[in-house]
Amino acid sequence: MWRRVLTRRCFSHNAVKERVKTIPPINEFMKQSATINAGTETQDLEKTSNLDGKRYFIETYGCQMNEADSEIVNSILQANGMSQTKVLADSDLILLNTCAIRENAENKVLQRLNEIRNEKNKNKHGFLIGVLGCMAERMKVDLIEKNKAVDIVVGPDAYRDLPRLVSDLMVFLV
Secondary structure: OHHHHHHHHHHHHHHHHHHHHHOOOHHHHHHHHHHHOOOOHHHHHHOOHHHOOOEEEEEEOOOHHHHHHHHHHHHHHHHOOOEEOOOHHHOOEEEEEEOOOOHHHHHHHHHHHHHHHHHHHHOOOOOEEEEEEHHHHHOHHHHHHOOOOOOEEEOHHHHHHHHHHHHHHHOOOO
């Protein structure tokens, strides 16, 4: 019996490895997704054309899943005309992609939000601050009401709405 279980596990592991080989890279996936959904979601994406030329900065905290989510967010924002910057001061949108698994990660994000809020108060041009991911979903009320610097809170299931949310809030930037 032990041998059968071991054989099944190896087979399923190999099957998973073979399946992973057929999954396209994220950029190709986004192109395929846009083609498949040509009549619905891509029309929604076109409505956010006022994001052209806007820049965003993203920091990722947590696990590899958060890294993958950040790549998805990158693809979505770039498909809507935004470009990524590595300099926080040059951005129109600052995103922190978070993890809720470890308390230490949450504390780091909260500390970083305080630093960004101070930068926002010193900065001459306004920018939006968004918190993404599991922590954002879990602490959404606290992030918006207690940490007054946070403009956007988006959980993992709502990344596609990000361009619309950003577009709606960009109007209020000075």
